[in-house]
Amino acid sequence: MAPILEVAGLSKRFGKVITAEDVSFTVEEGSALGIVGPNGAGKSTLLSLITGVLPADAGAIVFDGKDITKISPGARSELGIARSFQIPRPFVDMTVFENVYVGAAFGGDSHGQAGYDTTAEALEITGLLPLSDVPAGQLRLLDRKRLELARALATSPRLILLDEIAGGLTEKELPPLIEMIKGLRDSGVTVIWIEHIVHALLAVVDELMCLAFGKVLALGDPQEVMRSPEVIEVYLGSTFDMGEAS
Amino acid sequence: MTTAHATVTQHVKVKRATKSSWAGLGIAIPVLLVLAAAPYLVERGTQQQLVTLFSLIVLATMWNLLAGYGGMVSVGQQAYVGIGAYGLVYLADTIGLDPFVAVPLAVVIAGLLSIPISFLAFRLVGGYFAIGTWVIAEVVKQITMQIDALGAGSGLSLTSLTELSPGRRIAYVYWLSLIAVVLAVGVTYFVMRSRLGLGFTAIRDDSVAASSLGVRVTRSKRFVFVISAMGCALAGGMIAANTLRITPESIYSVNLSAFMIFMVVIGGLGSIEGPIVGAIVFFGLQQWLSDLGTWYLVIIGVLAIVITLFLPRGIWGLISGNGRIRLFPVGYRLVSPLERFALHPPSPDHADGEPDPKEPT
Numbered sequence: 184m185a186p187i188l189e190v191a192g193l194s195k196r197f198g199k200v201i202t203a204e205d206v207s208f209t210v211e212e213g214s215a216l217g218i219v220g221p222n223g224a225g226k227s228t229l230l231s232l233i234t235g236v237l238p239a240d241a242g243a244i245v246f247d248g249k250d251i252t253k254i255s256p257g258a259r260s261e262l263g264i265a266r267s268f269q270i271p272r273p274f275v276d277m278t279v280f281e282n283v284y285v286g287a288a289f290g291g292d293s294h295g296q297a298g299y300d301t302t303a304e305a306l307e308i309t310g311l312l313p314l315s316d317v318p319a320g321q322l323r324l325l326d327r328k329r330l331e332l333a334r335a336l337a338t339s340p341r342l343i344l345l346d347e348i349a350g351g352l353t354e355k356e357l358p359p360l361i362e363m364i365k366g367l368r369d370s371g372v373t374v375i376w377i378e379h380i381v382h383a384l385l386a387v388v389d390e391l392m393c394l395a396f397g398k399v400l401a402l403g404d405p406q407e408v409m410r411s412p413e414v415i416e417v418y419l420g421s422t423f424d425m426g427e428a429s
Numbered sequence: 430m431t432t433a434h435a436t437v438t439q440h441v442k443v444k445r446a447t448k449s450s451w452a453g454l455g456i457a458i459p460v461l462l463v464l465a466a467a468p469y470l471v472e473r474g475t476q477q478q479l480v481t482l483f484s485l486i487v488l489a490t491m492w493n494l495l496a497g498y499g500g501m502v503s504v505g506q507q508a509y510v511g512i513g514a515y516g517l518v519y520l521a522d523t524i525g526l527d528p529f530v531a532v533p534l535a536v537v538i539a540g541l542l543s544i545p546i547s548f549l550a551f552r553l554v555g556g557y558f559a560i561g562t563w564v565i566a567e568v569v570k571q572i573t574m575q576i577d578a579l580g581a582g583s584g585l586s587l588t589s590l591t592e593l594s595p596g597r598r599i600a601y602v603y604w605l606s607l608i609a610v611v612l613a614v615g616v617t618y619f620v621m622r623s624r625l626g627l628g629f630t631a632i633r634d635d636s637v638a639a640s641s642l643g644v645r646v647t648r649s650k651r652f653v654f655v656i657s658a659m660g661c662a663l664a665g666g667m668i669a670a671n672t673l674r675i676t677p678e679s680i681y682s683v684n685l686s687a688f689m690i691f692m693v694v695i696g697g698l699g700s701i702e703g704p705i706v707g708a709i710v711f712f713g714l715q716q717w718l719s720d721l722g723t724w725y726l727v728i729i730g731v732l733a734i735v736i737t738l739f740l741p742r743g744i745w746g747l748i749s750g751n752g753r754i755r756l757f758p759v760g761y762r763l764v765s766p767l768e769r770f771a772l773h774p775p776s777p778d779h780a781d782g783e784p785d786p787k788e789p790t
Binding site: 234235236255256257258260261265266268272273274275276277278280281282284285286288289290291292294296299300302303312315316334335338 | 440441442443624627628630631633634635637638639640641642643644645646647699760761762763
């Protein structure tokens with residue numbers, strides 16, 4: 184398998200605060216990469232750099248052999264990069280169907296009947312079809328998270344970036360979500376998933392990366408990364424529970 | 430979470446028009462026919478007042494396109510009103526073009542000028558954008574006042590139209606204005622129904638999320654900005670042709686932007702019907718309250734506050750039952766596959782957990 188995403192020497196700082204420093208990694212097409220790290224490690228910033236919402240100070244991002252470092256978020260979406268936001272950002276005055284159709288019509292470049300079908304399929308996969316005509320502003324948290332995923336799916340992505348999609352869900356709600364993400368990965372979509380709920384992450388990902396203070400602390404086999412002394416030290420004092428990881 | 434991975438084999442059906450929209454068309458066509466016959470039915474003064482109303486509808490529609498759909502709160506649209514008005518007078522009187530050719534040409538000029546202006550204005554967001562557009566409008570006004578050929582500080586009179594008999598002149602200007610209204614509302618409607626319009630609505634609600642889904646935010650905003658500039662210039666041409674006299678103080682007045690905001694806010698932001706309703710209400714208030722002097726402005730101000738507080742979707746929101754009735758539908762409603770709803774009993778996880786107070790019933 185060829186790498187679909189290559190990140191080389193990526194850096195970003197806000198004044199004196201470093202949120203990414205010389206971050207380099209590659210992701211194979213069709214694989215899933217998990218990202219863990221303490222709060223403020225620069226995980227969400229990294230996703231914003233990959234989607235182009237934030238410009239990088241230095242470094243390069245190559246997607247499918249094409250340098251995308253300088254191109255707009257809209258253009259990156261058309262190439263096949265989709266993202267779900269940690270704090271859901273629904274289009275509140277549009278219906279659920281219209282929200283998802285935006286993804287199909289722009290990022291997925293399929294409008295009219297083909298776009299409606301893509302939209303309905305994304306709604307079906309995420310279980311939102313019965314809520315199609317509800318204004319997105321009326322959705323509760325779980326449905327807002329599903330909407331994030333449905334919109335990303337509707338762009339027919341090749342790479343999907345999930346930002347704490349499981350955060351705030353109950354234990355009962357987790358297994359179907361995990362299955363859904365596994366299903367995505369198995370259908371050939373490359374997944375990069377930031378998550379604090381480590382056992383959910385380990386059920387899906389092929390590789391794990393730990394970020395701290397904007398730097399890559401460890402990257403490789405998920406179990407090995409979780410066992411590495413540096414990673415354990417970063418998590419010391421936090422509520423991380425090693426028992427959950429197995 | 431429901432994980433029925435059944436693929437959608439049959440095509441889904443999406444409805445874009447509603448019953449109320451067909452009814453709306455049934456009302457709009459006779460109304461337009463009656464309005465088109467007005468020069469044969471009503472006296473000149475009434476026609477001139479209707480032109481004023483039409484120019485208000487165009488202005489409100491354009492401000493709504495900018496703010497209600499594009500998310501750009503501009504306080505500087507009077508720049509384009511002025512360019513349209515001065516463009517008409519200069520092209521018709523000095524260059525000697527037919528006034529009815531000069532108007533569309535002035536509109537194109539305003540559109541072209543708005544492109545470089547957009548690069549300047551788009552460096553600012555939110556409140557800064559509002560102030561920035563206002564400053565730009567003042568600059569355009571000051572530049573106009575430096576040009577002697579444009580009458581400098583004292584303004585211009587439109588003389589080429591007075592060659593026509595007053596009856597003809599007023600009727601022609603009236604018809605031109607009626608076409609302008611249909612054009613402004615029609616263009617807004619078709620843009621909003623298109624894929625572009627879907628993108629604008631997404632940008633208005635959340636531009637970061639829109640860009641992540643592939644919407645070219647800056648390009649779309651620039652398009653709306655230019656269309657709105659052209660529409661405001663059209664209204665400027667209508668005002669100049671109607672009043673035959675323009676001064677920089679009146680045609681570049683920030684009051685025009687205040688009126689636009691007022692009409693859209695009381696009528697209903699983010700709908701096509703709202704600005705039309707708002708313009709009619711504002712026009713009515715102007716007619717009935719103009720004798721009251723300063724009290725007129727006080728009443729208008731209080732009305733704006735009351736409506737913002739109690740009717741966030743404006744008067745049209747009240748009439749339409751918060752968007753249930755749509756004369757100009759731009760949305761997408763999924764009508765089938767309805768049978769799939771049976772497969773998914775309305776979200777099982779809605780039964781447990783704390784009920785959401787905002788859950789639709």
